[in-house]
Amino acid sequence: MSDTSLSVAQDSPSPESPTGATIELENLTKRYPGSPQPSVDCVNMEIRAGETVIFVGPSGCGKSTTLKMINRLIEPTGGRIRINGEDVTDMDPVRLRRQIGYAIQSSGLFPHMTVAQNIAQVPKMLGWQKARIKDRVEEMLDLVGLDPGEFHGRYPRQLSGGQQQRVGVARALAADPPVLLMDEPFGAVDPITRDHLQDELIRLQRELHKTIVFVTHDFDEAIKLGDRIAVLRERSHIAQFDTPEAILTNPADDFVSGFVGAGAALKRLNLTRVGEVEITDYPTVTVDDPLQDIFNALRGSGYNEILLLDKRGRPYKWLRRGDLMRARGSLARAGTLVVDTVTRDATLHDALEAVLTDATGRVAVTGRRGEYTGVVDMETLMNSVHELLEADRLDALEHQHDLEEARAHQTHEEQEGTAGGSGGSGEARA
Amino acid sequence: MSTPKSRDIARERSEEPGDEDAAALDAEKVPAGPPRTRPPRVSWQQLTVLPALLVILLLLTWLWFQQAHLDDISRNALSGGKVAKALVQHIELTLISTVFVLIIAIPLGVLLTRPAFRRATPVAMAFANMGQAAPAIGLLSLLVIWLGTGRLAALIGIIAYAVLPVLSNTIAGLKANDPTLLEAARGIGMSPFGVLTRVELPLAVPLILAGVRTALVLNVGTATLATFGGGGGLGVLITTGITNQRMPVLVLGSILTVALALLVDWLAALAEVLLRPRGLEVGP
Ligand SMILES: Nc1ncnc2c1ncn2[C@@H]1O[C@H](COP(=O)(O)OP(=O)(O)OP(=O)(O)O)[C@@H](O)[C@H]1O
Numbered sequence: 001m002s003d004t005s006l007s008v009a010q011d012s013p014s015p016e017s018p019t020g021a022t023i024e025l026e027n028l029t030k031r032y033p034g035s036p037q038p039s040v041d042c043v044n045m046e047i048r049a050g051e052t053v054i055f056v057g058p059s060g061c062g063k064s065t066t067l068k069m070i071n072r073l074i075e076p077t078g079g080r081i082r083i084n085g086e087d088v089t090d091m092d093p094v095r096l097r098r099q100i101g102y103a104i105q106s107s108g109l110f111p112h113m114t115v116a117q118n119i120a121q122v123p124k125m126l127g128w129q130k131a132r133i134k135d136r137v138e139e140m141l142d143l144v145g146l147d148p149g150e151f152h153g154r155y156p157r158q159l160s161g162g163q164q165q166r167v168g169v170a171r172a173l174a175a176d177p178p179v180l181l182m183d184e185p186f187g188a189v190d191p192i193t194r195d196h197l198q199d200e201l202i203r204l205q206r207e208l209h210k211t212i213v214f215v216t217h218d219f220d221e222a223i224k225l226g227d228r229i230a231v232l233r234e235r236s237h238i239a240q241f242d243t244p245e246a247i248l249t250n251p252a253d254d255f256v257s258g259f260v261g262a263g264a265a266l267k268r269l270n271l272t273r274v275g276e277v278e279i280t281d282y283p284t285v286t287v288d289d290p291l292q293d294i295f296n297a298l299r300g301s302g303y304n305e306i307l308l309l310d311k312r313g314r315p316y317k318w319l320r321r322g323d324l325m326r327a328r329g330s331l332a333r334a335g336t337l338v339v340d341t342v343t344r345d346a347t348l349h350d351a352l353e354a355v356l357t358d359a360t361g362r363v364a365v366t367g368r369r370g371e372y373t374g375v376v377d378m379e380t381l382m383n384s385v386h387e388l389l390e391a392d393r394l395d396a397l398e399h400q401h402d403l404e405e406a407r408a409h410q411t412h413e414e415q416e417g418t419a420g421g422s423g424g425s426g427e428a429r430a
Numbered sequence: 431m432s433t434p435k436s437r438d439i440a441r442e443r444s445e446e447p448g449d450e451d452a453a454a455l456d457a458e459k460v461p462a463g464p465p466r467t468r469p470p471r472v473s474w475q476q477l478t479v480l481p482a483l484l485v486i487l488l489l490l491t492w493l494w495f496q497q498a499h500l501d502d503i504s505r506n507a508l509s510g511g512k513v514a515k516a517l518v519q520h521i522e523l524t525l526i527s528t529v530f531v532l533i534i535a536i537p538l539g540v541l542l543t544r545p546a547f548r549r550a551t552p553v554a555m556a557f558a559n560m561g562q563a564a565p566a567i568g569l570l571s572l573l574v575i576w577l578g579t580g581r582l583a584a585l586i587g588i589i590a591y592a593v594l595p596v597l598s599n600t601i602a603g604l605k606a607n608d609p610t611l612l613e614a615a616r617g618i619g620m621s622p623f624g625v626l627t628r629v630e631l632p633l634a635v636p637l638i639l640a641g642v643r644t645a646l647v648l649n650v651g652t653a654t655l656a657t658f659g660g661g662g663g664l665g666v667l668i669t670t671g672i673t674n675q676r677m678p679v680l681v682l683g684s685i686l687t688v689a690l691a692l693l694v695d696w697l698a699a700l701a702e703v704l705l706r707p708r709g710l711e712v713g714p
């Protein structure tokens with residue numbers, strides 16, 4: 001196994017500058033033997049390089065089947081698959097899969113291999129040098145936020161569900177594939193861990209720019225992660241394939257709006273990240289500062305409270321004027337603990353939640369290691385949301401206009417008897 | 431049919447959910463910490479109890495022989511290294527037959543779990559069942575009629591008798607593997623051969639070893655019948671003891687067989703613990 005790179009990977013010139021590949025599905029069909037109807041019926045879709053596309057739809061609609069046809073774990077019974085323009089429908093599936101990352105629910109880690117061995121699998125199959133594999137394993141563990149020294153030699157059963165899932169993602173990414181397929185990867189973990197993993201994936205994707213196809217039946221997850229969302233109905237027919245904003249503000253039909261569910265305006269908050277709104281500076285002091293300095297800082301700040309940081313620069317307590325009066329030389333008991341912070345990758349929804357629960361009406365924003373970087377307050381949030389909704393309204397109007405034009409065009413074609421494919425495929429290219 | 435192998439399967443199966451629970455608990459309890467030294471896999475009690483018992487058994491036998499009155503016939507049957515020869519022959523018969531059982535049963539089990547041959551599984555299992563259901567002595571007689579007396583007939587008889595537990599445990603072990611895990615293995619680009627050797631077989635090792643252990647013990651037992659086909663072994667002592675009505679000879683043959691069976695079972699148990707893939711262990 002020495003010459004293993006195929007043109008799918010050759011387009012990414014070096015491991016340091018990985019970019020995704022395009023994926024085109026053309027009339028992709030799967031009919032399982034013995035069932036009268038195809039389970040996936042004539043799917044047409046173009047996925048751009050570096051884009052995250054989410055398949056979302058009710059159980060049994062064919063999401064997994066469609067996904068697994070991309071790496072040919074399931075052989076299509078009709079249609080073509082092209083990756084970076086190359087037709088992979090007939091190439092050796094084993095070679096194809098080594099170029100495509102694959103992560104599934106409950107991680108699919110091999111229980112008899114250590115974390116390092118699990119991650120090393122694909123590089124090993126590709127014939128990498130030992131030293132390079134070793135470095136890569138450390139790098140991947142670091143990338144998914146696990147301490148290499150600590151987790152390297154553990155077995156999967158010695159990890160929590162969330163940690164297993166991280167290792168699963170690390171394994172999928174180890175050989176630096178341009179394409180990453182994920183089938184409900186976060187389906188089996190608790191909501192809080194899922195939230196963290198989603199944030200991590202967003203961060204990863206910002207660094208790596210893979211083409212990710214991600215299956216879920218959780219629409220909120222789809223909104224959070226997707227550049228575009230394909231809402232699928234039975235037999236994998238595409239009900240709508242568009243940006244999350246467009247689907248939220250302008251669902252194509254009743255099926256889609258049913259799937260979007262109630263509270264579209266609130267869900268809109270999931271689409272914008274804290275990093276995209278104005279993060280303001282706020283006066284801070286640290287636990288090491290002398291009490292008198294803290295006192296002066298608070299008095300000079302013009303605010304009612306000041307943010308106290310711990311030794312590592314992480315938000316620790318809100319100190320009010322009264323707290324300081326009563327502190328009597330020690331900060332140990334003064335002030336209220338900071339209960340909730342958000343990162344720049346958190347959604348406005350999370351930030352709003354935090355602001356509403358925090359007594360001060362603002363929330364501290366932290367960096368990767370939990371260090372303070374700024375605050376977001378209620379006013380900022382309100383302004384941002386108003387701007388967003390206004391922008392959406394304009395987009396929707398424009399979109400409606402486009403759609404009407406497209407419909408007119410289609411009816412025109414139908415009248416001439418040349419319209420081919422289903423309505424779904426028409427919208428897929430929208 | 432409730433042979434040891436079906437019990438073993440049941441035991442292994444019933445352990446699984448427990449393992450997962452333990453793993454889930456572990457996962458919560460496993461915090462950051464310095465790498466711990468791994469506890470030894472086998473405790474010293476496990477290692478010593480049975481050998482100690484065996485030593486006592488053999489010692490008692492030896493003491494008994496010291497005071498027993500042996501006439502010429504007995505003396506003749508036991509003298510001139512005849513006991514050692516029978517013992518060595520017996521061990522050889524057991525080992526050779528077990529090796530062949532593994533060579534036949536494991537690849538066959540692998541083959542029968544591949545999609546292309548899955549249909550043949552019932553037929554093959556029926557044959558294996560026949561091998562075991564047929565009375566060993568009858569099978570041996572048939573083989574002797576066909577092949578003449580000698581070691582070969584004896585070996586074939588023993589092998590036919592022991593294929594079933596290893597075969598059925600291999601099949602059960604391979605079938606017990608989580609299909610989504612195997613799909614994940616294919617999904618990351620393992621070839622079918624890679625999936626088999628790197629995932630399926632290692633995960634099936636505990637069950638396969640349980641089958642091998644059963645087969646080994648069976649083989650020690652059936653090898654006593656080799657004497658009827660002229661294959662030698664400890665059966666020689668037993669039959670001599672019976673036909674000449676000499677208790678000491680009979681007792682010695684029986685005790686050595688029992689001791690050998692226990693020892694082999696102990697060694698196999700040790701192997702089971704030592705060869706079980708690390709990540710599958712219970713406990714920390
Ligand atoms: N091996 C198979 N043989 C026959 N039919 C199958 C097979 N696998 C899946 N199907 C059928 O194909 C359809 C789509 O299945 P698929 O697993 O793709 O659904 P899904 O959208 O991933 O659902 P879920 O959200 O529950 O995972 C289902 O109706 C299912 O019954």
Ligand SMILES: [Mg+2]
Binds near residue numbers: 063064183
């Ligand atoms: Mg599915």
